[in-house]
Amino acid sequence: MSSTVLENESKTTGQARKEERLGGKYLTFRLGKEQFGLEILKVREIMGWVNVTPVPKAPPSVRGVINLRGKIIPVIDLRRKFEMEQVPNTDRTCIIVVDVDVKGQSADVGILVDNVSEVLSIRSEDIGPPPSLGCEMDSSFILGMAKSPNTVTILLAIENVLSDSELEPIPAQSSLSETPSES
């Protein structure tokens, strides 16, 4: 009896802790009418649209690469990633450089968004769990939904967004490590 109570307690505290962790500062941006939030600690910098060099044979959601102070980083088009309608660039189009973990290594990746709004402090009690999106879409890319009087902000689990299988580095068979088949 007492053990069950304990178990229940620990479960609730576990959940509470998880939501508590979600509270904090988020950088919000827009894709069309939808508002998204990124954990501020993952954001390196925000830059306006620069010329993105397309990379041949890259996955469709990779817009190309840019030069970030001497480092070449990929730019992911979030609209393409989420299979949303394509829109032309405007002067508010932004690239947010985020620092993500790819297979244990930290890497800078740029994500292309319609515009950047503001930095919001979101309390944990305003954050709800990710909704279930049916079988068509996996909701693992959503950390949670933040409610505010006028709008709902989708808090992105950016690591999950960017580590989708199509973006995974292709191991071993890269053209560089390929051995000549004959001579």
Add this chain to the structure above:
Amino acid sequence: METHLNQQTAVGLNECANDQIPDEAFDLELLAAFITESEEQLEAAQEHLLVLESEPQNADALNALFRACHTIKGNAGFMKIDPTLKHLAHDAETVLSLCRAGDLCLSGQAFELVLESVSMLGVLLRAISESAGGTPSEDVASCCKDIRDGLLLVAHGGNHNTAQADEEQDSAQGEITENSTDPDFFGDQNAIDDMAFATVTATEAKLPKSSPITDSDASRSKNPVANETLRVDRNRLDQLVELIGELVIAESMTQQDAQSSKTDLTAEPRKLRNLAQLNRITRTLQELSLSLRMVPLKSTFQKMNRVARDLMRKVSKKVDFIIEGENTELDKTFVDEIGDPLMHMVRNAIDHGIEASPEIRVAAGKPAVGKVVLRAFHQSGNIHIEIQDDGRGLNVDRILAKAKQQKLIAEDANLSEQEILNLIFEPGFSTAEKVTDVSGRGVGMDVVRRNIQALRGSIDIKTKEGEGSCFTIRMPLTLAIINGLIVRVGDVRFVIPTLSVTELMRLEGSKISTIVERYSILTVRDQNVPLVRLDRILGLHESKEQSPKAIIVVVQEGPHSAAISVDEVLGQQQVVIKQLGHYLQGCRGVAGGAIMPDGQVGIILDIHGIISQARGN
């Protein structure tokens, strides 16, 4: 003390007498390299020992530790230094080899002895670096002997000697307590102190007091093995290089602004002069930054030369050892990492590759003197290092039989020739019948492949029985610089490594024939080469009709050529190759990116990938 001094001087004189004088400076250089390298190996060994202390069965750590000892032993074999080091490493290796085979558990006394050997190797190394190849003091030597005896006992007959060893250790422990009050000589022994083990530490404790090495040092300090390079944190260096790159771009933007501004600059001589000064400084900085990490392979190759010469003497074979392309520059990391594998391969080529006697060679219709070529060159943005011998070649059947015998593959395995050849890279594989200090333990090729793969490179074997073998190491360039041809296709700029380009021509008037309307063939100097439409093969969206003004770039990779049609050739330029990062590693036809002078990214084409795509595989 006096006797020690005399002894050492005598040894020193002897060495001088034996040596040819021109070799001396070279030897010192070699010795310095040997010491740095061995210290690194020992550092790694200490780490693996820590792992093994808690998990004696950890195969990875065991293998790595074994390899470290093997490398030190192998390297020491070629140095003109006191043989104690080599012998100690050899005995430690013997014990580890038993552990690897599962005949012995690396725990208890065996573990402690190996640990002591590793610490002792460090002591010996330091002694050598302080006295340029000198003999260790008697204390150290006797301690080495104790450890070696212990190792041999363990290797040959289990642990029945434990009681005695314990006793020895007890007495040694006593000495530590006596000596440990003196802080002077414990200060710089941190690494060993961490794992303070009785006998070794005790000996160390004795060292400074009676130290013949430090004393005799004064007389020999004229040529200490000094390392004149400065070690810098790698990240800082990378950051510096990146920042300088940014500076160059910012500078060229400033220049452009100044030139396009309406005010006549000649009216402002001061500004003009400052800009010119800025320009000069940034160019120099850029050149410097690009060369910071690049070093020629020369020193590594010369070391190989030495290794080859010594080995020839040892196995009494006559071989012409030819070095080509020693000025090929390579990222420092690569030069460091490539040394070990190269040494193993050079030894293999001479020891196993070349026939045992000139008579056999003559009988096979070859010149009596064998030939081994070590060659480095750039090809299509990769660095190739080849080791080619004209020896007996690899015997596929024998490799297969041996692999089956050593149970590396199943009895009924069905392998292609290339797969069989690749078996020689398996850990534990060796076809040599005898274990010598040169080869035969089957660690060599295992290390070679591991090291090269760690650099994201690959290694290929080409061999023909009776005619010789050629090992090719192919490595991508991380931070290497290449000469690139900058071309434009549509709106996109590409960089084609100039080394792959054989010629440029106009499309107009060239002979193009089509095959079933889809494939184009271009006739270049009586040769038919496939015409590659870059936009098509790279999946770019703009697929306009070929403009007649297009320019054909004929590229070659190995024996294959292809003609690439581009819209415009923009020029030629040195570029720094950068990787595109995790996400884009798998893009075929793309070797990397380069930052162009205007700050944007140009894509470097992987000619090898493009040609093989054009050829349909």
